[in-house]
Amino acid sequence: MADGGLPVIARFEVRHRNYLAPDGSINRPLPAFASDASLLASLYRAMVLLRNFDRKAVALQRTGRLGTYAVSLGQEAVSVGIASAMRDEDVLLPSYRDNGALIWRGVKPEEILLFWGGDERGNHFSGPVQDFPFCVPVGSQAPHAAGVAYAFKLRKEPRVAVCMFGDGATSKGDVYEAMNFAGVHKLPVVFVATNNQWAISVPLRLQTASETLAQKAIAAGFIGEQVDGSDVVAVRAAAEEAICAARDGQGPRFIEALTYRLGDHTTSDDASRYRPEAEVQARWKEEPIARLRAFLAGQKMWSKADEEQLSAECHERVEAAVERYLATEPRRPETMFDHLYADLPEAYVAQRRQLAGEGDV
Amino acid sequence: MSEVTLVEAVNLALARAMEDDADVVVLGEDVGINGGVFRATVGLQTRFGAERVLDTPLAELLISGLCVGMAVQGLKPVGEIQFMGFLYPCIDQLVNHASRIRNRTQGRLTCPMVLRTPHGAGIRAPEHHSESTEAMLAHIPGLRVVIPSSPERAYGLLLAAIRDPDPVVFLEPTRLYRAAKGEVEDNGEALPLDVAFVLREGRDVTLISWGAMLKETTAAADALAAEGIAAEVIDLATLKPYDEVTVLGSIAKTGRCVIVHEATRTGGFGAEIAALIAERGLTSLLAPVARVTGYDTVIPMARLEQHMMPSVGRIVTAARKACQFS
Numbered sequence: 001m002a003d004g005g006l007p008v009i010a011r012f013e014v015r016h017r018n019y020l021a022p023d024g025s026i027n028r029p030l031p032a033f034a035s036d037a038s039l040l041a042s043l044y045r046a047m048v049l050l051r052n053f054d055r056k057a058v059a060l061q062r063t064g065r066l067g068t069y070a071v072s073l074g075q076e077a078v079s080v081g082i083a084s085a086m087r088d089e090d091v092l093l094p095s096y097r098d099n100g101a102l103i104w105r106g107v108k109p110e111e112i113l114l115f116w117g118g119d120e121r122g123n124h125f126s127g128p129v130q131d132f133p134f135c136v137p138v139g140s141q142a143p144h145a146a147g148v149a150y151a152f153k154l155r156k157e158p159r160v161a162v163c164m165f166g167d168g169a170t171s172k173g174d175v176y177e178a179m180n181f182a183g184v185h186k187l188p189v190v191f192v193a194t195n196n197q198w199a200i201s202v203p204l205r206l207q208t209a210s211e212t213l214a215q216k217a218i219a220a221g222f223i224g225e226q227v228d229g230s231d232v233v234a235v236r237a238a239a240e241e242a243i244c245a246a247r248d249g250q251g252p253r254f255i256e257a258l259t260y261r262l263g264d265h266t267t268s269d270d271a272s273r274y275r276p277e278a279e280v281q282a283r284w285k286e287e288p289i290a291r292l293r294a295f296l297a298g299q300k301m302w303s304k305a306d307e308e309q310l311s312a313e314c315h316e317r318v319e320a321a322v323e324r325y326l327a328t329e330p331r332r333p334e335t336m337f338d339h340l341y342a343d344l345p346e347a348y349v350a351q352r353r354q355l356a357g358e359g360d361v
Numbered sequence: 362m363s364e365v366t367l368v369e370a371v372n373l374a375l376a377r378a379m380e381d382d383a384d385v386v387v388l389g390e391d392v393g394i395n396g397g398v399f400r401a402t403v404g405l406q407t408r409f410g411a412e413r414v415l416d417t418p419l420a421e422l423l424i425s426g427l428c429v430g431m432a433v434q435g436l437k438p439v440g441e442i443q444f445m446g447f448l449y450p451c452i453d454q455l456v457n458h459a460s461r462i463r464n465r466t467q468g469r470l471t472c473p474m475v476l477r478t479p480h481g482a483g484i485r486a487p488e489h490h491s492e493s494t495e496a497m498l499a500h501i502p503g504l505r506v507v508i509p510s511s512p513e514r515a516y517g518l519l520l521a522a523i524r525d526p527d528p529v530v531f532l533e534p535t536r537l538y539r540a541a542k543g544e545v546e547d548n549g550e551a552l553p554l555d556v557a558f559v560l561r562e563g564r565d566v567t568l569i570s571w572g573a574m575l576k577e578t579t580a581a582a583d584a585l586a587a588e589g590i591a592a593e594v595i596d597l598a599t600l601k602p603y604d605e606v607t608v609l610g611s612i613a614k615t616g617r618c619v620i621v622h623e624a625t626r627t628g629g630f631g632a633e634i635a636a637l638i639a640e641r642g643l644t645s646l647l648a649p650v651a652r653v654t655g656y657d658t659v660i661p662m663a664r665l666e667q668h669m670m671p672s673v674g675r676i677v678t679a680a681r682k683a684c685q686f687s
Contacts, residue, residue, distance in 0.1 A: 342471070
């Protein structure tokens, strides 16, 4: 009996998953997939590619050739770990910082540059045609994920919706409403909160009094788990387990990936205004790429030559994407009407004509 | 063919759409066993099952957001919001997602959803139950905003809305749910969207309205006829995008226009029509365009609400004045 003689009717626990320590050593036995050296190498390659892509995107922005851009610096393991556990036929509903997940799923880097460069054609993925585009209004994609998962369930399709958002989004009703509904109907959906500690300048302690974000799943009636979001093995293991459970009809899961945004919020932000450099420097010691490289090198699965070759490959791939992006002809102004409706209503035909220089409205 | 009320016509259209297309899903608060607070969905859950007629948690944002997710996956969701005053949490989803996902993905993803909600005052409902903020919705690019004014048009326009490949907000005149009766043949035939209906023809003045206010507008036309004034009555029906051709054609004929809406005046949809006529119909005008609207105030609760809504007398006076203008 608790104080006052009142019975305790429920207790909850939130688990934290981690395999690789910051120095690349192993904390506990690795999951089965980690014995696949080529898979681990591909996760590593994807993270390095993303970091190279980020660096180039920022350079493009600084030289006026790209719009505002949100870097993934320090968070590469979340994007890559989650996406790598998905099947092609699953549907990703990403937030604006999940470039790595999109690239893993087959969206071309030049499409992502087009998006951040201010061209809607970047959202016309040549890759996974049913994936959602980046969601900009924070957390508003969570109800979509529940709707997508409901459609899967209604049609008895063994597919899973994976919805990614940041720590700030968990303060929004949208996210709770979606999770609540997903719990009621045991929907095949996995919610992923990338907890990078900062919602622009607002630190987690002003975002929530919850000890973890993972525990927010408890109110919705399903399992929430915290993972070390700088450990790609842990992220992938948690994602694989959650996605498999969702596919098997066991209902939704929530994953809180605990990580750190080493960069600014976007290229329009200056994080030095609100957080101490010492904090950022300390977090650099935990970042995911060096961690996995240390592990792979320790296991003799990665050599200096491999690293050099990868660097060259990434450079080449990013440069080629930038070239294709910069060479993309701009859209004609009147095309802004072309996908407004399935068929352009008569009422707007004259406006389109005016944009085309074919007459006045 | 049988005589049904407007809300029964809505029910007939929903049942027909669900029968014809397994992708149609109805969702909302109390739409299942209770059949909706106005009984628009009565009997549907028994007939089509709880997976396709879905009682949602009490969360309007969720209903609209679920519709977006379902629709992008190729379902045809028809969400119900119990009253227009509770629609506002859906605005984010309508503005930022439903109405623009086709555009922002360049046609890769589309959103064939319908969001239904009662519209307008006049049933002595509690606060927040009597709104008519259609102008707010009609301002959103990529959306369709449709308001029927009779059982026949409720049936035909709702079928059209469900079959439309783009998102539609379907506003149902609460006051007419049971008050309006008419012959509806449940033949699965849709009426066209984006098209205004000329309810009666006339030479002297054009009366333009939509939804429940067509009741007073038509009564005003009757009263004017008794005075020898032949009013043309236009049911705009689709507010976004609206039928400019029919509006301008009528003004070219009559030279006079009175726009009638229940919603507050400032920024109301009447202003849009008046502006259109000023821009493209000015030379036809024989009198200033007049608006007969709700006042620029919060919709009063039951005891005063009838004073907010345009009366037959106000419409007749405005039309008479337009006809006497020299």
